[in-house]
Amino acid sequence: MKAVFAVFRHELRRIFTVRPAFSVLFLAAVVYAAFYPQPYLNEALRKVPIVVVDRDGTSSSREMVRRLDATSDVGVALVLPDLPGAQRAVYERSVSGILLIPQDFERDLLHGRPSPVALYADASYFLIYQRISGAVSAVARTLGAEVESARLIGAGVDPAVAGAVVDPMPLTAVPLFNPQAGYATYLLPAAFVLILQQLLLIGTGLLGSTPDPDRPRAGPLATVAGKYMAYLVPEALVMPFYLIALPYLYDVPRLGSAATILLFALPFALAVSALGLIAAAVFRRPLAVQLATAAVGLPFFFLAGFSWPTEAMPEAVRLIARLLPSTSAIDGLVRVAQLGAPLSEVAEPFLTLWALAGLYSAIAVALTSRR
Numbered sequence: 001m002k003a004v005f006a007v008f009r010h011e012l013r014r015i016f017t018v019r020p021a022f023s024v025l026f027l028a029a030v031v032y033a034a035f036y037p038q039p040y041l042n043e044a045l046r047k048v049p050i051v052v053v054d055r056d057g058t059s060s061s062r063e064m065v066r067r068l069d070a071t072s073d074v075g076v077a078l079v080l081p082d083l084p085g086a087q088r089a090v091y092e093r094s095v096s097g098i099l100l101i102p103q104d105f106e107r108d109l110l111h112g113r114p115s116p117v118a119l120y121a122d123a124s125y126f127l128i129y130q131r132i133s134g135a136v137s138a139v140a141r142t143l144g145a146e147v148e149s150a151r152l153i154g155a156g157v158d159p160a161v162a163g164a165v166v167d168p169m170p171l172t173a174v175p176l177f178n179p180q181a182g183y184a185t186y187l188l189p190a191a192f193v194l195i196l197q198q199l200l201l202i203g204t205g206l207l208g209s210t211p212d213p214d215r216p217r218a219g220p221l222a223t224v225a226g227k228y229m230a231y232l233v234p235e236a237l238v239m240p241f242y243l244i245a246l247p248y249l250y251d252v253p254r255l256g257s258a259a260t261i262l263l264f265a266l267p268f269a270l271a272v273s274a275l276g277l278i279a280a281a282v283f284r285r286p287l288a289v290q291l292a293t294a295a296v297g298l299p300f301f302f303l304a305g306f307s308w309p310t311e312a313m314p315e316a317v318r319l320i321a322r323l324l325p326s327t328s329a330i331d332g333l334v335r336v337a338q339l340g341a342p343l344s345e346v347a348e349p350f351l352t353l354w355a356l357a358g359l360y361s362a363i364a365v366a367l368t369s370r371r
Contacts, residue, residue, distance in 0.1 A: 003218035007226025010216050011207065012233055018210050020286060025203040025234045032195050033242065037250050040184035045131045047075035050097040050121075051086040054079055060106035064117075064143055068099070073135040090122070097121035097132045109147045127183070177253060177339055185252050189338055190306040190330045192242045193268075197326045198297050199238070200272045201279065204231055205289035208280025220368040224277065224361060231273045239265050243337060255340030263343065264329075264336050267353035271325040274360030281367035304330050328352040 016022055052068075054061050069076040077095050080086050086098045100118040108115035117140060121132040153159050178185045204227075218226065243261050247254045276293075283289045302308060303321040310318055310327075321327045332349035335341040343350060 003216070003222040004226045004229070006216040007218050007223050008229040010214070011227045011230035014207055014210075014212065015203075015230060015234060018207055020290075021203045021206040021210070024199055024206065025238070029195075029199055029238050029241070032199070033246055036191065036195065037184065037188055037246075040182075040187060041250070042184075044180060044182045045127055046072055048073060048097070048128055048131050049075050049077035049095045050099055050132060051078040051080055051089050051095045052076055053081070053083050053086050053098060053100045055081075055103045056101050056105035058106035060109055060143075060147075061101045064101065064139060065099075067143065068135060068139045071135045071139065073131040090120075096125070096128050099136060109144075110151075112148075112151060177255075179253070184250065185338075187306070188250060188252055189247065189334050190304060192246060193330045193333055194297075194301060194304060194326050196235075196239060196242055197268075197272050197300065197329070198293070200231070200235065200269065201276050202290060202293045203234075204273050204276025205279040205283070205293055206286050208277050209284055209286045209289045220365045223368050224274075224365050227277065228270060228273055228361075231276075232269060235265075235269045239269065243333065247337065252338070254337050256337040260343055261333065261337050264332050264346065264350055264353075267350070267357045268325050268329040268333075270357040271353055271360055274357060274364045275325070277364040278360060278367060281364070281370075300324060300326055303327060306330060322352065323356070325353060325356055328356070 014021070015025065052065050054065065065076055065079060068074055078086070078089060080089075083098070083100065086095075086100075089095045090098060098118075098120040100120070102115070102117065105115050105117070117136070119133060119136050121129045123129045149159075175181045208227075240258070240262065243265060244254070244258050246252075279289050279293060283292055303313075303317070303324060304326050305313075305321065310321065313321070328349035332346040332353070335346050336343070
């Protein structure tokens with residue numbers, strides 16, 4: 001134990017004296033926390049501009065335009081008489097979609113015939129397309145139901161029966177755990193875990209690859225254990241800041257207890273620290289470690305399972321993803337912190353993290369022994 005504590009004190013001192021490692025573990029953590037969430041603070045897209053081409057010019061077409069502009073998702077920037085002018089507005093990127101209301105729109109509605117409207121939306125930006133298509137579909141359904149209900153009432157049908165006929169199964173959508181249905185609430189908890197992994201991986205890799213002529217004499221097991229204890233000191237500050245304080249600061253819903261969150265984060269920190277020691281032993285030089293760990297940041301992002309669903313990945317890719325601590329950590333920490341799940345309901349990712357910590361620790365001890 002004396003050797004373990006000697007390594008712990010020595011490595012803890014190096015965390016604050018090796019400037020590149022200190023900058024990554026502390027300064028970069030502050031910079032990421034301040035700047036990374038800024039683009040997502042608005043949570044959801046509002047008032048996406050579109051242009052309307054109204055070829056009917058009747059009270060029904062104008063009512064549809066008015067209701068569409070009153071939604072929170074879409075704003076009618078222009079109402080033009082012809083399609084070429086609307087296309088020019090799209091090409092100039094001043095609007096993101098075109099709604100074409102055809103001629104005889106009102107007449108077909110009043111005669112009970114289908115009266116389709118055409119929507120051309122920019123599908124290269126999925127969120128923009130989703131907002132526009134959702135708003136236009138909702139307005140069109142509501143207006144069509146009102147017209148059909150009025151026609152049935154005019155034919156002598158009871159108003160209650162007419163309302164049930166045109167909308168037999170009304171839907172009430174309640175967004176659970178994300179009341180604003182916002183992008184930041186979905187993205188930031190997972191992104192914070194990825195940031196923690198990247199910072200700890202680079203920081204421990206830099207510490208392990210920086211020459212250390214004064215390191216205390218200790219066996220490989222004591223060396224790795226002492227370094228783990230030292231790395232947990234900065235993580236005891238940074239992880240609660242990212243997993244508990246920042247969600248409060250950015251209004252991300254959090255239902256889990258702080259003790260459960262930190263308990264789940266413990267094997268995650270150990271597994272990433274072991275990966276950092278392995279990277280230091282493999283690449284040996286600080287510059288090589290920094291380049292290698294920075295290069296794998298984007299693959300880690302796509303393998304994490306929130307930018308692209310894990311179920312849509314090939315089996316081999318999913319197996320590789322399971323070997324990364326961030327994959328199980330994101331799955332478990334989001335459920336624990338945002339959904340309020342107890343530890344028993346996240347036993348699989350929790351045990352997976354402990355298994356990864358044990359596996360990578362054994363590799364780190366073997367590499368340390370060889371060195």
